[in-house]
Amino acid sequence: MMTKHAGQRGPSGAAPLPPAWLHTRPLPVDVLPAGTILHRVHRSKLSPVFFGPGKGNPPVNRFDSESGRFGVLYLGLSRDGALAETILRNPQRLMIAASEFTSRAAAELSVRRELRVVRMHGNGLQALGTDNAISTGPYEPCGRWVDALWDHPDMPDGLAYQSRHDPGEICIALFERPNLTITVQGTKPLTAMLNDVATLLDRYGKSISYNI
Secondary structure, three states: OOOOOOOOOOOOOOOOOOOOOHHHOOOOEEEEOOOOOEEEEEEOOOOOOOOEOOOOOOOOOOOOOOOOOOOEEEEEOOHHHHHHHHHOOOOOOOEEEOHHHHOEEEEEEEEOOOEEEEEOOOOHHHHHOOOOHHHHOOOHHHHHHHHHHHHOOOOOOEEEEEOOOOOOOEEEEEEOOOOOOEEEEEEEEHHHHHHHHHHHHHHOOOEEEOOO
16 A cells, blocks of 8 residues: 555555455456457557557556556446546546547457456455555556456456446456457447437536537
8 A cells, every 4th residue: 555645634545455365265256148248449440359558568557467467458348338438537528529539439349258357346345355446546556456366266357347437337357368259249430329429428417529
């Protein structure tokens, strides 16, 4: 956990590091049935299946492995969740430029076998010995957690966590396991679904601007 400075009130903001006992206890695991549709919003010119950050690159995103031994694919259980994680990263911005959508697409992916994901939200947090700063706080502890879960005897396929930008949505960080076969069920440019995007933005009190 990050060190507090003199006069600092409340928590430091960073999630605790994995406890020493983690590998000795069963993980809180949820099972996603084979064929479950998962959602990803991605750059149109790139494949929707990308386990980042890429070989030889340092960790970039929240749950990228600190050791770099494997990649991580970020997904949403719903399309709304995937969109929120991509286009709602600035909560004080009320107008979202249409250009944000012209280079992106929404994909539906599935895996041929069931997926066992660690419940890193809700009651799973206490079972793991952490708190929800793992989803909202600084990234530094997250890579350590991912490596610890990868090495756990339960061998999970990834973890489920709350979206920082809409805690009502659950996202998946999927580990690059050798026995995963991912199928792209379909992909559609966001420009072809602007009505759906506008409806989503309206729920958050935002709208599309065609002038910025």
